[in-house]
Structures are given as C-alpha cells and as structure tokens.
Amino acid sequence: MSSDVKFEIAPSILSADFCCLLDEIKQVEGHAKYLHIDVMDGHYVPNISFGIPVINKIRPHTDMIFDVHLMITNPEEFVEKFAKVGADAITFHIECTDDPKALIDKIHSLGKKAGIAIHPDTPVEKVFPYLKDLEIVLLMSVIPGLGGQKFMEDAPSRLKAIREELDRVGSKALLSVDGGIHTQTIETAVKSGARLLVAGSAVFDTPDHGKAVEDLICAVKL
Numbered sequence: 001m002s003s004d005v006k007f008e009i010a011p012s013i014l015s016a017d018f019c020c021l022l023d024e025i026k027q028v029e030g031h032a033k034y035l036h037i038d039v040m041d042g043h044y045v046p047n048i049s050f051g052i053p054v055i056n057k058i059r060p061h062t063d064m065i066f067d068v069h070l071m072i073t074n075p076e077e078f079v080e081k082f083a084k085v086g087a088d089a090i091t092f093h094i095e096c097t098d099d100p101k102a103l104i105d106k107i108h109s110l111g112k113k114a115g116i117a118i119h120p121d122t123p124v125e126k127v128f129p130y131l132k133d134l135e136i137v138l139l140m141s142v143i144p145g146l147g148g149q150k151f152m153e154d155a156p157s158r159l160k161a162i163r164e165e166l167d168r169v170g171s172k173a174l175l176s177v178d179g180g181i182h183t184q185t186i187e188t189a190v191k192s193g194a195r196l197l198v199a200g201s202a203v204f205d206t207p208d209h210g211k212a213v214e215d216l217i218c219a220v221k222l
Helices: 018-028 052-061 079-084 100-109 124-133 155-169 186-191 209-218
Strands: 008-011 034-040 065-071 089-093 113-118 136-140 174-178 196-199
Touching (some): 008 209, 052 079, 065 113, 089 100, 100 113, 113 124, 186 196, 196 209
Parallel strands (some): 008 034, 113 136, 136 174
C-alpha cells in the first residue's frame, strides 16, 4: 500500500461524557475534522441515544464536520430536520428504506453529503448499485446499537470487497468503518480500504482525547 494513503478519524460522541459534552468536543477539535454523531431510535437498534435538539445546541460551537449516522427505522421522515440543524453528512441504513436512491437524492437536494451504512448481517453487494451516488459508505464492524464491542473478524474482507468495487466504478465515496476501532485494529482497517475511521471509546474513554486521536493515527504504519 502506498504511504500517501490519506485517512481521517471521526470521534464518536456516543462515548463522550454528556455532563460536559462541549468540553469533550473541544478536546478533539484540531486533531480530527469529523465528529461522528450516532442517532438511535430504540427500534432499529436496541438503544436510544440523542437527536435533533443535541445537534442543534452543539452546532454553533464547532466547525467540525458533523457526520450524522441515522440508526433509525424511518430516515425519510427526518433527514430534512437533521439537515436544518447542521448535519454536514447524513448516513442512513440501507436496511431501513425501500428506496435508497430516492433518499440519497433527497439528502443531496438539501445540500448535504449522503451516506449508506451496512449492518454486519447485510451483504455488502446491496450497496454496490449506489456507490457512484454516495459521498460515504459506512461499514458496521460491530452490531450497531452499543459501544465498546470487538472489531468483527470478517470486517476486513467486507471492507476490501467494498474498496475494490469503489475503485472499479470510480467512486470517490469515503469508505468508513464503525465499531471496535482502536490502536490494535485501525491499521488492519486502513489497509483493508477504510478512509474514515469512527472511534468512540478509544478516544473518549481516555484522559486526553486529542492525544488518543493522534495515537490512533500513529498506530497506522503504511
């Protein structure tokens, strides 16, 4: 692999301390461009996180790119609201819509980047017809809904399959991966084709969040 491969870390605030959320975000500013925001509805995933009001409140306080990951069963009803409160990229699960292309087009019509996320039980080929239309493809490398899980053993092969198809069709979409990313797994993920690495507990469960981001970057030897 070429040493000029570029990748980004997207700290996930699902693992942040919500008693001091803005301070937590400020610690990763300057170390990461993206902030990953997991929205959970308690239906598609067995957890409820946060939503529109939280994003609305933090948006004026940071210029980080808001990478909003909708783990909800009815994304069509909410993308406009998330766009309005400041999402820069909106990623929905392919399992949660009957018409992915229409939803991609709707997100683009709102002036936002569009992404599709893939559950570990979903064949990666399901997303292939939409790769040229997307800015982000998000592979879940854990069962979505809860933080702190282990990086799945089949995640590298799934990443490689998507990476090969992205390159084959000439798509510039960022291949993202979410789940179990830490200093022992990040190099494998990057070498398998990931370019946007979501990290929650590996960043926010540390005393120095900025250093944790830099440690993740330094753990990748290309």
